Amino acid sequence: AQKITQTQPGMFVQEKEAVTLDCTYDTSDPSYGLFWYKQPSSGEMIFLIYQGSYDQQNATEGRYSLNFQKARKSANLVISASQLGDSAMYFCAMRGITGGFKTIFGAGTRLFVKA
Amino acid sequence: EAGVAQSPRYKIIEKRQSVAFWCNPISGHATLYWYQQILGQGPKLLIQFQNNGVVDDSQLPKDRFSAERLKGVDSTLKIQPAKLEDSAVYLCASSSQGDLSYEQYFGPGTRLTVT
Numbered sequence: 293a294q295k296i297t298q299t300q301p302g303m304f305v306q307e308k309e310a311v312t313l314d315c316t317y318d319t320s321d322p323s324y325g326l327f328w329y330k331q332p333s334s335g336e337m338i339f340l341i342y343q344g345s346y347d348q349q350n351a352t353e354g355r356y357s358l359n360f361q362k363a364r365k366s367a368n369l370v371i372s373a374s375q376l377g378d379s380a381m382y383f384c385a386m387r388g389i390t391g392g393f394k395t396i397f398g399a400g401t402r403l404f405v406k407a
Numbered sequence: 408e409a410g411v412a413q414s415p416r417y418k419i420i421e422k423r424q425s426v427a428f429w430c431n432p433i434s435g436h437a438t439l440y441w442y443q444q445i446l447g448q449g450p451k452l453l454i455q456f457q458n459n460g461v462v463d464d465s466q467l468p469k470d471r472f473s474a475e476r477l478k479g480v481d482s483t484l485k486i487q488p489a490k491l492e493d494s495a496v497y498l499c500a501s502s503s504q505g506d507l508s509y510e511q512y513f514g515p516g517t518r519l520t521v522t
Contacts, residue, residue: 296449325507335496337450337513344508383449387507392463395511397449 294319296384296398304404305374312359313369313382313401321345321388326367327395328358331381340382343367371403379405409433411514413499419520425487428517432481432501438462439476440511441484442498450498456482457504486519494521 295318305311317326328340343351343358351358359368371378384398412431420426432439437458442450453472454464458479467474471490476482486493496518500511 323507335498335516335518337498337500337511339510339512342508342510385449389507393507394452394455394463397451399447399449 294321294324294386294388294396296386296396298384298398298401300401301399302402302404304406305371305378306406307376308373310370310372311374311403313371313384313403315367315369315384315398317365317367317384317386319365319386319388321390324386324388326358326360327385327387328356328367328369329383329385329397330378331383331400333380337383341369374405376405376407379403411499411501411512413497413514413517415517416515417518417520419522420489422491422521423488425485426489426519427486428484428497428499428519430482430484430499430514432499433512435503436501436512437479437504438502439482440500440502441474441482442500444496444498444516446495453484489519489521491521494519 297316324345326343330338341353341356343360355372357370381400383400387395414429439456441453444450453467454474455462456476459476474484496516498516499514502509502511
């Protein structure tokens with residue numbers, strides 16, 4: 293069975309500093325994808341970044357980077373130079389082949405950016 | 408490009424009443440998803456359509472929930488009769504057919520409160 297674990301219910305970060313949001317996963321799929329989404333208070337889910345299990349390099353998208361450690365089954369999101377607008381819920385998600393490409397989500401981490 | 412549209416945005420009903428939610432995906436997207444997001448949790452897939460056929464409805468409580476996607480475009484999710492535990496945000500998403508990395512685009516969600 294596939295599982296996503298986010299152990300940080302809430303995180304605080306000072307504006308302009310970097311922050312790491314943790315995500316660990318469990319799967320028996322030989323090939324899978326890992327995602328991070330942002331959910332502001334308005335409610336919509338916004339795609340941030342994707343990492344394939346066979347990608348050799350860690351994914352980066354602007355201020356977002358994914359610290360992928362396959363052996364540890366972790367896929368942490370790093371946000372550099374935090375901005376007030378980064379305050380939101382962040383969800384880690386996974387999709388695998390044997391799961392019929394169904395996406396499963398973690399419980400999320402609420403990030404608070406302080407001015 | 409217009410995003411995923413959902414209506415209504417908010418709905419309050421009493422238990423045992425019925426309710427329906429509507430979703431219009433991004434034009435040309437073959438795959439449509441309905442997720443249930445209970446407060447404090449990540450989204451959980453209820454049903455996935457490929458065009459107008461059901462791909463996965465394993466987590467849909469079929470005794471009270473139903474969904475259809477007429478003509479492979481917009482979709483309706485219905486709850487009848489509603490229970491208190493159905494209080495949640497119902498998110499609709501769509502995607503073009505792809506592999507592990509395909510991006511899901513989410514609508515703003517419908518917040519349901521059952522009293």
